[in-house]
Amino acid sequence: MGKLDGAVKLIFRSPVPSDPSFFVKLLELCIDSRAEKQGRLIHKDVFLNGFQSSVTLNAKLIIFYGKIGDMGYARKVFDKMPERSIVSWTALLSGYSQNGLFKDALMIFQNMHHSGVKGNQFTYGSVLRACTKLMCLRSGKQIQGCLQKRRFVGDLFVQSALVDLHSKCGDIKDASCLFEMMSERDLVCWNAMIGGYSSQGFSNDALRTFRSMLRGG
Structure with a gap:
């Protein structure tokens, strides 16, 4: 955190960087360390120096505010964007799902x-997780239907979300x-399948799947 503080202070003492990638890197540090104070200061400086139209920078700001739980500010950043990418969406x-x-x-x-x-695989994986939390199978199946037309239907993150x-x-x-x-399974997927069998009363299937997981699938 000390290095991050030093970097933020340096911004206010140095000439303004001409490339917004400098601020992107600083925001990535804030995201990783959940550095709320420093991230907000960087956002302020981004605005003051005219970089608020950067699509990449705005996406990082949305991720930052989502990480610290301030979805109100994340939405403000999103709504003010003159242009939006799939990353910002x-x-x-x-952010909403994680909070x-x-x-x-x-x-x-x-x-x-x-x-x-x-959407990309991360979009679909995240919205499917939201459907799961809402126990909204109907919406989930509609989204699954959209997935059939996408090239990442076989993506592990998406497949695990569908099983869950x-x-x-x-x-x-x-x-x-x-x-x-x-063809490939992660721990989330194994746990979802085992838990699903168990909750529906298929204890033998749950045990069989658990043993298969221990054997490495």
């Missing part, structure tokens, strides 16, 4: 979809089918 959506504002995350996805912006959605919402048959079709 996903940053806002993920427990799952309905807002779903609404952002719908707005993004209506705006004609195509179906298993936690009680659709154990589809969860099992998705799970068996996966």
Whole structure:
């Protein structure tokens, strides 16, 4: 944190950098260390020096505010952006989801979809997690339908989110089918499948899956 403080102080004593990438790197440090005070100071300096139109910089600011739990400010940054990228949409959506504002995350996805912006694997993974938390299988299946047309339908992050959605919402048959079709599995996916079997009363299947996980799949 000391190095970060020094870097922030240096901004106010030095000529203004002509490249916004300098501020991007500082914000990344603030995100990693959840340095709220320093991040807000950097945001202020970004505005004062005319870099507020940078798409990349604004996306980092949204991620920063999401990380410290200030989704009100994250939304302000997003709403003032003259141009938005898929990264900025996903940053806002993920921020809402990570802070427990799952309905807002779903609404952002719908707005993004209506705006004609195509999501990436992180967008879909995050919105599927929100559907899972809301126990909203219907919305999740609609999103799954959109995924069939995308090149990252086989992405591990997305597949794990789909297994988690179906298993936690009680659709154990589809969860099992998705799970068996996966060529690669992570711990989230294994736990989702085991938990799904267990919660639906399929204790033998839960035990079988657990043993398979211990054997390495």
